[in-house]
Amino acid sequence: MADTPENIASAELLRSIADRRIRRKVQKLLQLGEEAVRALGELDAALYIREDGEEQLQIVADAVLSHLRRLLEYLGMVASPAEASEEAAGEPDLDDVPSRRSERTLARKAALGVTAVRDKSDDEKWAALAGEMDSLQYGLTSELREFDRRFADALSHDRKEQALVDINDATTALMDGVFAVMTTVYECFLGHAEPERMIPGHRDTLGKALAVRRAIAELRRTVRHLNGAIQDRGSDPNVAETHYHLVVEAMVAFIASDVFFYLRSDTRKEFERFRELLATGSAARNRLDCEGFDKYLDSLAFVSQRGVLIKHDTDLKLRINAELERALTYAALLPELVCEVFEQAFVKAERLLGLNDQIDVLVVKWMSLTADQRIDPDEAVPLARALCELVRPPPTSAPDAGDFF
Known part of the structure; x- marks a missing residue:
């Protein structure tokens, strides 16, 4: 077995479990989770790269989701009261879903510190x-x-495009759910979890999600800038036409990039549709189509709602905020030292590109500074202070009375 960070983390977890019976069950849970993640990640290759893949929607969906169903069967045994004391004799019925327990919060899980768990x-x-x-x-x-219901309805009415959307929606949500399962295993047995280092497939999924978000943000900024002259009826026709062709060039370059193939398949189809619509057009004839493309790029903000990105963004913003608040306290006394901290904070903030327009503006402005300007407190401190405000977590208020839970 290769000494990958994931394998090392898994070995560390299993070594911490003295009870062989429990160790075997945890190992099986991690194995089923890894198989489910791998199958969900290979859906694109199984369905869209293979010739005539779309004609086999049901077959491919069944094959890919079979791994998830096996994981769910095992989760049912883990969650059942009988499993707490002994192995379940038979396979549970998926229709017999355990009822959701009363209020669960992330706060309770966070309270299980390393020492408490040990x-x-x-x-x-x-x-x-x-x-x-x-x-x-x-x-x-x-x-x-819910996916099974929507998917069956789409196929029964021969709505393949809707079926593709349903598959993409389910794949994203289910993969995030499997990551949550595997993260919880580490938290319960070690008291902490670092999904990017510990969970197979998480780092690759996160890397692709970050690449997609950043590339879309860059394309969106380019198109928004160019589209202004196209939509302005007072623009010089030659300028509008030049901007129109630059929009098409930017779109075609994005479609030709590796990042394009990290997109959901239904999103790729929508880009292909815009390319067919705009590639042979002109600013005068396709002005509204160009505006539609601009608005469509705005609508892709949903890419930041992936579970892997939400956790990444939350953790990273907390880290940046803590570093900047400490540095800003000493900005007047140790300007050269704190400017180095600012530099590192903006390097981290580059991973947030595409999350927030205001953060994007600050990061792009910082990247445009010269080396001398970045160590000039008059230039660096205002930008660092603005970034600190943007990544500061929202205030949380305690309940007036009673239990948090």
């Missing part, structure tokens, strides 16, 4: 995991059932 026995850790799996299995099963 003091627990393997049985106690497994019992905690079983309780968490109840909620996760319920959510994944509900998502899968």
Whole structure:
């Protein structure tokens, strides 16, 4: 087995479990999760790269989701009361979904620190995991059932485009759910989790999601700038036409890039449709189509709603905010030192490109500064202070009375 960060993390987790029976169950849970992630990640290749893939929607969906269904069966056994003390004798019925427990919050999970978990026995850790799996299995099963219903309806009415959208929606949500399952295993047994380092497929999925978001943000800025002259009826016709062709060039270059193939298949089809519409047109004839493309790029903000991105963005913003707040406190006393901190903060903030227009503006402005300007407090401090405000977490208020939970 290769010494990848994921394999090292898995070995560390399994070594921490003294009870062989529990260790085998945890190992099987991680294995089924990894197989489900791999199958979901290969959906694009299975369905769209292969010739006539779209004619085999049901076959491919069944094959890919079979791995997820096996994981769900095992989660059902883990979450069942009988499994807490002994192995279940038979396979559970997926229709018998455990009821969602009363209020669960991330705060409770966060309270399980490394020290607190280390003091627990393997049985106690497994019992905690079983309780968490109840909620996760319920959510994944509900998502899968809803997909089955929508997908069957689309196919029965020969709406293949809608079926593709349904597959993409389900794949994204289900993969994020599987990542949550595997993250919870680490949290319950080690007291902490670093999905990007520990979970197979997470780093690759996150990297692709970040690349897509950044590339779309860059294309969106380019098109928005060029589209202004196209939509302005007072623009010189030659200028409008030049801008129109630059929009088409930017779109075609994006479609030809590797990042384009990281997009959902239904999104790729929409880009192809715009290319066919705009490639042979002109600014005068396709002015409204160009505006439609501009608005469509705005609508792609949903790419930041992936679970892997939400966690990445939240953690990164907290880290940037903490570093900048400390540095800004000493900006007047140690200007050269804090400017180095500012530099590192903006390097981190580049991973947020595409999340927020205001952050994008600041990062692009920082990137345009010369080396001398970046160590000039008069230039660097205002930008650092503005970034600190944008990444500051929203204030949380405690309830007036009663339990948080």
